[in-house]
Amino acid sequence: MDCLFCSIIAGDIPSRTVASDDAAVAFLDVAPFQDGHTLVVPRRHVPDLLGNDGELARIAPLVTSVSTLLVERLGAQGINVISNVGEVAGQSVFHLHVHLIPRFEAEPGFDAIRSQRPRRDPDEVLALLR
Template sequence: MTDCLFCRIVAGEIPATLVAETDRVIAFRDITPKAPVHVLVVPKTHVANVTEAAAQIPDVLAEMVAVAQQVADAECGGEFRLVFNSGEAAGQSVFHAHAHVMGGKHLAWEDA
């Protein structure tokens, strides 16, 4: 998808600070972090949201969670919040499925 920000990051057209990568998933730092550790985990396949990912690429969704754990193990003692926003009203601004890995401090519910 040529107009998708995350597809362009996956393609290497837009720079990002990569944290982890597999054949099917990339993880990079959020440009507006909400916690000391704030990394986005993104499937390389374009799907609009987590529900589509679960229906169309469930094995990649599971891999996204595994990569999230790897990031958390490396950067915040293995403890983290994993957030998927699905839809504009829920805060999704890029309509390519992605998980927010947040940690590095005690996160109150209000930090979500």
């Protein structure tokens, strides 16, 4: 199987890991919409939310704990939790993943999900989250 996220989980491709547990790994997105934009992916390969056989429920604790971490450590006022299903919905890696996108008062609403402000260095963001 040739899956980018499986390779990241296996340690074959480097990532900026925020947290992990027995069910999932959370790492910073390489093309973030906002500082701290994190992906939570199950360790087990499943293609998406619809074909996940309960995997979403197994990764939910990490989704919750990392969401809390992002809000507390980055000073976000909210967070978007998104999972794209299918190419038409914007899914580009066909391994279930949940986007956690911190949101800030300066850019409210779904239309401003992709920040126009300059991004911080990802290593700086990761240091705040560890």
